[in-house]
Amino acid sequence: MTTAKRDTYTPETLLSVAVRVFNERGYDGTSMEHLSKAAGISKSSIYHHVSGKEELLRRAVSRALDGLFAVLDEPGAVRGRAVERVEYVTRRTVEVLIAELPYVTLLLRVRGNTATERWAMERRREFDHRVADLLKAAAAEGDLRADVDIRLATRLLFGMINSLVEWYRPHPDAVGEREQLAETVAHLAFDGLRTAR
Amino acid sequence: MTTAKRDTYTPETLLSVAVRVFNERGYDGTSMEHLSKAAGISKSSIYHHVSGKEELLRRAVSRALDGLFAVLDEPGAVRGRAVERVEYVTRRTVEVLIAELPYVTLLLRVRGNTATERWAMERRREFDHRVADLLKAAAAEGDLRADVDIRLATRLLFGMINSLVEWYRPHPDAVGEREQLAETVAHLAFDGLRTAR
Known part of the structure; x- marks a missing residue:
């Protein structure tokens, strides 16, 4: 059921995780690696939704x-x-x-x-x-x-x-x-x- | 006249430099090396005045x-x-x-x-x-x-x-x-x- 968890990710849930990490570590101090770990999905899965961390910030x-x-x-x-x-x-x-x-x-x-x-x-x-x-x-x-x-x-x-x-x-x-x-x-x-x- | 510049350092002037650096870099992000560079004096000269950066913070x-x-x-x-x-x-x-x-x-x-x-x-x-x-x-x-x-x-x-x-x-x-x-x-x-x- 590992893939099922990935499937539940939408741009909105990814956004809420990203905002939490940005607020904790600062935007500058956050890498795609940090976002990937916090969301529990691979970096390539994140890139499926957004172009990168700056797009997450903009949203x-x-x-x-x-x-x-x-x-x-x-x-x-x-x-x-x-x-x-x-x-x-x-x-x-x-x-x-x-x-x-x-x-x-x-x-x-x-x-x-x-x-x-x-x-x-x-x-x-x-x-x-x-x-x-x-x-x-x-x-x-x-x-x-x-x-x-x-x-x-x-x-x-x-x-x-x-x-x-x-x-x-x-x-x-x-x-x-x-x-x-x-x-x-x-x-x-x-x-x-x-x-x- | 290098030593003359060092002689002008008092705990008060060192403190004002340290506070500026702490505010710029954050206290956690400041090393004795940063303080030494900003003050233009050696680390050992700083240790002549204070026990370390935590004493500067306390003051x-x-x-x-x-x-x-x-x-x-x-x-x-x-x-x-x-x-x-x-x-x-x-x-x-x-x-x-x-x-x-x-x-x-x-x-x-x-x-x-x-x-x-x-x-x-x-x-x-x-x-x-x-x-x-x-x-x-x-x-x-x-x-x-x-x-x-x-x-x-x-x-x-x-x-x-x-x-x-x-x-x-x-x-x-x-x-x-x-x-x-x-x-x-x-x-x-x-x-x-x-x-x-």
Whole structure:
């Protein structure tokens, strides 16, 4: 039944193994040999599915980027006042980050030694710029504090959100945890921790 | 004048070179050979100052930890309502992080393969707990929103603050930038971005 195990491999299962190994060893530190061992299939079987590890990286970060960019087209992100839209995008970004945790973790760790890595970093910056534009629009509508620098606030907001990949570990028994986390991030960023005075 | 250059080396200058190399290559990936080349002095000259790379790591993370813990003993951190104290600690933590950027960067990247690394992680957790205790006290005094989970809020607050080591690069011409950054972090965390309603 050795071949049966091989037959169960699809590009998707191979991708999830590759993402785990990339996150553990770093993309640079991962060889096709490492991927072959982790997947339990030969290198030639991997080449049957993909052209090499860079294609696996591209597919993995695309999954994260597609999830993030899709948020920007949701009704909550395109209708209403800018402050409500950016708060919606903040909550949904947290939810996508948690739903696609290994893929977004990889995206955030990419450092730019290959064309695919540079492309991923460029797309990630584009997403950040789209959110920064929403924050600017909210400031222009008078809904954000005038004494806060929007560029700094954008960095800090993403610093807070992206830190989740470092410390968040899903609890299988905690239903609704994802929504609670998204709510907490949005409350902290937009309303602050302090009781209204 | 070769020896003159060697004579200028003090434990402090050696430390700043070591911290730069640790941050570039990772602590695990740094050998005494790398340190010797970067410092431009022989390995035996390094051993004249320190017992090895682990002592350099301990001194470097101690500098970061001493700076952070000192904040907790400052008057602003020990007098007044808890919410004011934790806001003060937040601002001062940002200022220490920027003042000691390479040292705190190293501290935050330490991952625990040696006794020194595990000690540093333990001390860092202790600092986080001290701040979490302040947040709990502020909540107990009714000054923090009741609908926010303090454990989550602590993680997010440090996620935001610690992200600075990834993206902040000092501008030599921007006087007051450090204070502005500290103010922005404190505003965002405690008052939120939204205009008071």
